[in-house]
Amino acid sequence: MKKGLKVIGVLLYLSATLSVTAEAGEKLLGDESDGSRAGSHHLIYLYPENEEGKKGNKITPDDKPLLPFSTRWTCGDCHSYNTVSKGWHFNAIDANVPPGRPAQPWILIDGATGTQVPVSYRSWPGTYRPEQVGLTARRFTKLFGRHMPGGGAGELASKDPDEIGREYISGKLEINCLACHNGHPGQDQGSVEGYAVQVSRENFRWAAAASTELATVRGSAEYMPDTYDPFMPAPLESKRLTPPTITYRENIFEQENKVFFNIVRKVPAERCYFCHSNSYLVEKETEKWTSEEDVHLTAGLTCVDCHRNGIDHNITRGYEGENCASTNPLAATSSCRSCHLGEKPSSIPVAGRLGAPVPKHPGIPPVHFDKLTCTACHSGPWPAQNTYLTKTSRAHRLGTINVNKSPEMLPHIIAPVFAKQPDGKIAPHKLLWPAFWGVMKNLPDKNTAGQNVTPLDIEFVRQTAGEVLAEEKRPTSGDWPALTAEHITKALKSLSSDKSLEGKVVYIAGGKLYFLDETGKLCQEEGNPAAQPYLWPIAHDVRPAAQALGVRYCTDCHATDAPLFFGAVAIDSPLASQRGSFKKMFEFQDINSRYAWAFAFSFVFRPWLKVIALGSAAIIAAVLLLYALKALASVVKALAERD
Amino acid sequence: MFRTVAIIAFIVTFAGIGVHCLVFPVTGERRWGPVHILRRLVCLFALFFIEQKLSPLGVLKKLVFLLALLCFVVLAVTGFYQRLVFGVPISGYFVMVHATFAPVFAICLAVLAVLWARSHRFERSDWPLLQRIIERVTLWKTSTEESVYKSASVVQKITFWVIVFLSLPLILSIVSSMFPLFGTNWQEFLLAAHRWTALVFAVVAIIHIYLVIRAQLKQ
Numbered sequence: 001m002k003k004g005l006k007v008i009g010v011l012l013y014l015s016a017t018l019s020v021t022a023e024a025g026e027k028l029l030g031d032e033s034d035g036s037r038a039g040s041h042h043l044i045y046l047y048p049e050n051e052e053g054k055k056g057n058k059i060t061p062d063d064k065p066l067l068p069f070s071t072r073w074t075c076g077d078c079h080s081y082n083t084v085s086k087g088w089h090f091n092a093i094d095a096n097v098p099p100g101r102p103a104q105p106w107i108l109i110d111g112a113t114g115t116q117v118p119v120s121y122r123s124w125p126g127t128y129r130p131e132q133v134g135l136t137a138r139r140f141t142k143l144f145g146r147h148m149p150g151g152g153a154g155e156l157a158s159k160d161p162d163e164i165g166r167e168y169i170s171g172k173l174e175i176n177c178l179a180c181h182n183g184h185p186g187q188d189q190g191s192v193e194g195y196a197v198q199v200s201r202e203n204f205r206w207a208a209a210a211s212t213e214l215a216t217v218r219g220s221a222e223y224m225p226d227t228y229d230p231f232m233p234a235p236l237e238s239k240r241l242t243p244p245t246i247t248y249r250e251n252i253f254e255q256e257n258k259v260f261f262n263i264v265r266k267v268p269a270e271r272c273y274f275c276h277s278n279s280y281l282v283e284k285e286t287e288k289w290t291s292e293e294d295v296h297l298t299a300g301l302t303c304v305d306c307h308r309n310g311i312d313h314n315i316t317r318g319y320e321g322e323n324c325a326s327t328n329p330l331a332a333t334s335s336c337r338s339c340h341l342g343e344k345p346s347s348i349p350v351a352g353r354l355g356a357p358v359p360k361h362p363g364i365p366p367v368h369f370d371k372l373t374c375t376a377c378h379s380g381p382w383p384a385q386n387t388y389l390t391k392t393s394r395a396h397r398l399g400t401i402n403v404n405k406s407p408e409m410l411p412h413i414i415a416p417v418f419a420k421q422p423d424g425k426i427a428p429h430k431l432l433w434p435a436f437w438g439v440m441k442n443l444p445d446k447n448t449a450g451q452n453v454t455p456l457d458i459e460f461v462r463q464t465a466g467e468v469l470a471e472e473k474r475p476t477s478g479d480w481p482a483l484t485a486e487h488i489t490k491a492l493k494s495l496s497s498d499k500s501l502e503g504k505v506v507y508i509a510g511g512k513l514y515f516l517d518e519t520g521k522l523c524q525e526e527g528n529p530a531a532q533p534y535l536w537p538i539a540h541d542v543r544p545a546a547q548a549l550g551v552r553y554c555t556d557c558h559a560t561d562a563p564l565f566f567g568a569v570a571i572d573s574p575l576a577s578q579r580g581s582f583k584k585m586f587e588f589q590d591i592n593s594r595y596a597w598a599f600a601f602s603f604v605f606r607p608w609l610k611v612i613a614l615g616s617a618a619i620i621a622a623v624l625l626l627y628a629l630k631a632l633a634s635v636v637k638a639l640a641e642r643d
Numbered sequence: 644m645f646r647t648v649a650i651i652a653f654i655v656t657f658a659g660i661g662v663h664c665l666v667f668p669v670t671g672e673r674r675w676g677p678v679h680i681l682r683r684l685v686c687l688f689a690l691f692f693i694e695q696k697l698s699p700l701g702v703l704k705k706l707v708f709l710l711a712l713l714c715f716v717v718l719a720v721t722g723f724y725q726r727l728v729f730g731v732p733i734s735g736y737f738v739m740v741h742a743t744f745a746p747v748f749a750i751c752l753a754v755l756a757v758l759w760a761r762s763h764r765f766e767r768s769d770w771p772l773l774q775r776i777i778e779r780v781t782l783w784k785t786s787t788e789e790s791v792y793k794s795a796s797v798v799q800k801i802t803f804w805v806i807v808f809l810s811l812p813l814i815l816s817i818v819s820s821m822f823p824l825f826g827t828n829w830q831e832f833l834l835a836a837h838r839w840t841a842l843v844f845a846v847v848a849i850i851h852i853y854l855v856i857r858a859q860l861k862q
Contacts, residue, residue: 616753
């Protein structure tokens with residue numbers, strides 16, 4: 001009897017253990033760290049994607065045709081690709097992911113038609129979804145995939161029959177794990193045959209492999225005929241066309257046809273910089289060697305020291321309140337405050353993480369910390385009377401070939417703009433004045449006023465009004481053409497002649513909405529929500545404490561000409577008549593102009609206030625001391641008399 | 644916390660003054676008809692005038708006192724209104740008005756401290772009970788000679804010296820926060836010190852003003 005019970009017990013234990021093991025088995029080898037901080041050695045097989053979109057056979061140097069390795073199947077052998085694909089860099093297309101704080105959008109530009117539209121799959125107010133401006137996921141990927149780490153829109157399956165065929169040829173733009181994690185200096189994101197070029201050639205399937213030091217990709221999927229099969233390539237009729245082909249470097253395959261990848265867990269800042277560089281055009285000719293890097297990088301940190309993630313790649317963005325939108329457990333402790341001040345309730349000291357100095361802020365009234373973000377004083381370029389034109393990697397294709405290096409190159413991003421955030425704090429922002437042709441539907445509901453203008457498909461605008469607008473030549477600098485009211489009138493008339501458009505055709509530029517009235521006269525309306533600028537907060541580059549606003553005196557900000565309140569924010573527009581106009585910074589802060597001026601002016605008298613108050617206190621202290629001494633004298637006298 | 648304490652403190656102060664007015668009327672009159680109220684108001688209003696009999700120093704004293712009174716009212720309203728009514732810190736135009744009147748008030752306090760200190764000295768006669776106790780315990784015979792100066796009441800003297808004494812932390816707490824000497828924690832402490840000192844200062848000042856008015860009306 002006892003023996004039978006023991007057997008049952010053992011069986012129950014085994015079944016419990018096995019079920020736990022089965023659950024644990026859902027995680028792949030590389031999904032969970034064993035705790036070692038040493039890097040992992042990645043000598044692995046290469047796997048391609050087969051024609052059915054599944055895992056193909058191991059790649060060997062003798063394969064014909066030689067296929068590019070697929071990150072989904074190669075990296076995905078040990079790391080759960082589907083888990084990674086839900087990370088912040090890849091999940092914009094998922095409508096269920098909270099958009100969080102507005103950030104830099106993709107900017108669709110077409111100087112010839114006077115267009116620069118903020119576009120995003122995330123529902124950031126002021127941006128338009130790609131399909132609203134006529135971009136399918138595939139076109140979006142081709143345009144902007146150069147500065148995307150793959151995944152997201154690059155892997156969306158098209159429903160358009162024409163695109164389905166092209167998708168088979170080009171493949172999907174899988175997550176390019178190596179864009180971030182390749183520690184080899186040969187990782188090529190932007191040069192002649194690098195990742196960006198492969199994306200622009202629609203070599204989506206080849207792009208990740210082409211970006212590494214392991215292979216070279218030639219040819220272009222873009223020009224392949226619809227009948228082309230990359231898995232069974234037939235000779236092409238035209239010899240001028242080169243199909244996409246991959247050549248692996250010699251000697252990279254070892255005996256078992258494994259290949260070594262120099263994978264780093266801690267992504268170097270240079271990898272991040274490819275997509276996240278900023279260039280503030282402070283001087284006439286701003287060069288990167290004349291400007292400073294973020295103080296954190298100079299101090300020896302890297303981007304991923306603060307912007308962290310696990311296997312889910314749900315990286316922390318690092319802004320205050322991110323924990324409301326992110327499931328990353330570190331989201332609540334990855335802001336400036338949490339490292340430098342350690343404000344999170346804790347039983348142990350948490351301030352000064354990563355060696356962050358704990359700031360004292362001597363002489364700064366605490367109200368500043370309620371009304372300003374840390375970045376207001378510490379980030380971005382030192383504000384001047386006028387805002388600067390700013391270039392970013394993603395907006396200006398920085399780091400890729402044939403970039404127009406002119407400062408005036410579109411899109412025109414303006415910074416720093418000190419504007420009030422939804423949380424009521426003033427923060428430095430980058431700003432983009434939207435300019436586009438659209439259709440306005442007269443919606444009676446004021447709440448949807450911002451949604452009543454929909455941008456027109458840029459191709460449609462080119463075809464319909466391109467000729468009229470082409471009358472004005474674009475400067476070689478890449479700046480706007482100097483459009484006139486006449487151009488706008490003619491273009492609006494051309495576009496309005498298309499009866500398929502529902503609503504009134506309008507043009508938005510420089511914060512104004514232009515339309516034709518019933519007599520065909522050009523009218524303009526200011527204050528339409530669709531014409532409002534799109535702003536996103538500046539986080540980097542952080543300046544050292546000694547260069548923070550207010551370090552010299554209160555008048556860094558509280559003077560009647562201080563840029564933080566009274567700086568001129570340039571109004572950018574393709575219309576020549578709008579050039580040179582500006583708004584004042586306080587207009588973005590919900591502050592009354594008279595109040596702002598009066599408050600700033602009061603600081604003229606601040607030194608007097610201090611002198612008067614200290615002088616008065618000295619007199620009062622003297623009187624007190626005098627009468628205290630007199631009282632003491634009386635006591636002494638009384639005692640002496642008694643004695 | 645501060646809001647609750649401040650509201651209670653002001654209610655208790657004004658209620659106490661009201662009760663004191665009713666129980667111990669200035670002129671001994673206990674009639675509260677419209678004519679009598681009007682008469683009292685006229686008397687109160689007349690206190691703001693400068694009497695012809697006053698010497699130049701007396702005129703200066705009165706003018707400074709009236710200016711200090713005006714500043715005190717403005718500072719109290721601007722300083723406490725937002726905090727007590729809306730529960731938010733002082734901000735906007737209130738700050739500007741507050742900071743404008745504050746240095747004037749500081750000067751007035753300094754002048755009043757100089758001009759009024761002598762008349763608010765404590766004397767042996769101010770403490771008859773204490774004097775008797777001291778005499779019993781120490782077997783000393785204290786002098787009973789009267790002061791040659793016109794003296795205020797004891798409570799008035801106490802409130803005067805409390806005001807003078809509190810004006811120091813009141814001024815220094817806020818002025819020192821304007822210099823790059825103290826970090827955020829100390830800044831918060833200084834602001835709290837200014838706030839709480841201002842509350843006690845205001846309550847004591849209200850009592851003092853009430854006593855001054857009573858004394859004037861008695862005359």
